[in-house]
Amino acid sequence: MNANAGASIGARYPARYWHRLDDGRYQCDLCPRLCKLHPDQRGACFVRMRAGDEMLLTTYGRSSGFCIDPIEKKPLNHFFPGSSVLSFGTAGCNLACKFCQNWDISKSRDLDTLMDAASADEIAATAQRWGCHSVAFTYNDPVIFAEYAIDVAEACHARGLKTVAVTAGYISECARQDFFSHMDAANVDLKGFSDDFYVKLCGAHLQPVLDTLTWLKRETTVWLELTTLLITGCNDTDDEIRKLSHWVCSTLGADVPLHFSAFHPDFKMADVPATPLDTLRRARRIARDTGLQHVYTGNVHDSDGDTSYCAGCGEALIVRDWYEIRSYRLDTAGCCPRCGTALAGRYGAVGAAIGKPFGARRIPVALHRTQRT
Structure with a gap:
């Protein structure tokens, strides 16, 4: 486990994925935004912050x-x-x-x-x-x-x-x-x-x-x-x-x-x-x-659109109604019992x-x- 995994809840948790630029700013390399931060600035995500000489994840834990x-x-x-x-x-x-x-x-x-x-x-x-x-x-x-x-x-x-x-x-x-x-x-x-x-x-x-x-x-x-x-x-x-x-x-x-x-x-x-x-x-x-x-x-009530069908024979394998499973017909290997297609x-x-x-x-x-x- 990462050495910081035991950090106390609410502690100043050091962030990864960043580097220092020649002009003194810190660039966050976590996502394609590549936010470039002066001291006390936050990235566009708001939760990754430069505090002095540190980069922090402010929501850790x-x-x-x-x-x-x-x-x-x-x-x-x-x-x-x-x-x-x-x-x-x-x-x-x-x-x-x-x-x-x-x-x-x-x-x-x-x-x-x-x-x-x-x-x-x-x-x-x-x-x-x-x-x-x-x-x-x-x-x-x-x-x-x-x-x-x-x-x-x-x-x-x-x-x-x-x-x-x-x-x-x-x-x-x-x-x-x-x-x-x-x-x-x-x-x-x-x-x-x-x-x-x-x-x-x-x-x-x-x-x-x-x-x-x-x-x-x-x-x-x-x-x-x-x-x-x-x-x-x-x-x-x-x-x-x-x-x-x-x-x-x-x-x-x-x-x-x-x-x-x-x-x-x-x-x-x-x-x-x-x-x-x-x-x-x-x-x-x-x-x-x-x-x-x-x-x-x-996000709608549509049983046909919730149901998983076999790609081989079209059999209804997992019939759902919202998040309720009404019928489950896969075998123990995850295959269609009718045609054997996984x-x-x-x-x-x-x-x-x-x-x-x-x-x-x-x-x-x-x-x-x-x-x-």
């Missing part, structure tokens, strides 16, 4: 809250379906999405909102005590609290737990190997498929995300699923959906799951209407027509014993509770 969710809520439909996951985040973000659905956390500039203090081992122990199969770094982007996420991941792996990153994938080449080597699965937000969309609505660029996705698929064993939040009039045209789907199919593979999720009015786009179900279904049809095998609809993903003992899935519950957790309610 502090969380905006803990909750037990179904793994399907991340969303991950092919990673030990039916299992439960302990989810938590911190504050801040390295993107500036005008449509952020978790803006009260990701855009927070008040570190007093981080009420729950927890060491890496306390988080892993709590997940184990509550019978969770994994721990998810989510709500805000774990890239910006990479040092904390890595230490928690090491503690989880020591207890036999899996780890999940829910991220926008906006991370530098120099940091991604370190970060993702500690993750078992990732759901990456591919927010649109034009640089114009990323620049105007996210304050970022598309290519670094595509680079992260390509690297994850080709160079790692991390289980990968994608999510695209469709916003009416912004990224929901047939042409953009077709280009996005074709890129995923041709570059990442036909078996990579893609989730089209519904936007609801929020943050700086409160005047934009919620995404209609018909838009999600249209996107799903287009993506499947391009060759993608596992395409889902999210369903892409990670299954094992959890999937084989899915007789009592976690379901659609959401359980807020205090880290030192010892019994279920």
Whole structure:
């Protein structure tokens, strides 16, 4: 474990991934923003700060809250379906999405909102005590609290737990190997498929995300699923959906799951209407027509769009209703019982014993509770 893993909660935690420039500023190398900081300045994410001659992660060991969710809520439909996951985040973000659905956390500039203090081992122990199969770094982007996420991941792996990153994938080449080597699965937000969309609505660029996705698929064993939040009039045209789907199919593979999720009015786009179900279904049809095998609809009630089908014979293998699993027909090897085709993903003992899935519950957790309610 990293030598700093035992740092006390709230301590001045030294950040990694930076270097000193010739002009005296410190450059943060964690993400493609490459923020260049004078003393007492913070990066665009707000949580990485230069304090005198140090670079600090100001949110190490502090969380905006803990909750037990179904793994399907991340969303991950092919990673030990039916299992439960302990989810938590911190504050801040390295993107500036005008449509952020978790803006009260990701855009927070008040570190007093981080009420729950927890060491890496306390988080892993709590997940184990509550019978969770994994721990998810989510709500805000774990890239910006990479040092904390890595230490928690090491503690989880020591207890036999899996780890999940829910991220926008906006991370530098120099940091991604370190970060993702500690993750078992990732759901990456591919927010649109034009640089114009990323620049105007996210304050970022598309290519670094595509680079992260390509690297994850080709160079790692991390289980990968994608999510695209469709916003009416912004990224929901047939042409953009077709280009996005074709890129995923041709570059990442036909078996990579893609989730089209519904936007609801929020943050700086409160005047934009919620995404209609018909838009999600249209996107799903287009993506499947391009060759993608596992395409889902999210944030809506659509059982067909929640169901995992066999890529070989079309059999309904995992039937879902919202986050409830209604039918689970994979054999112990994760294959279709009808034709024997393997369903892409990670299954094992959890999937084989899915007789009592976690379901659609959401359980807020205090880290030192010892019994279920």
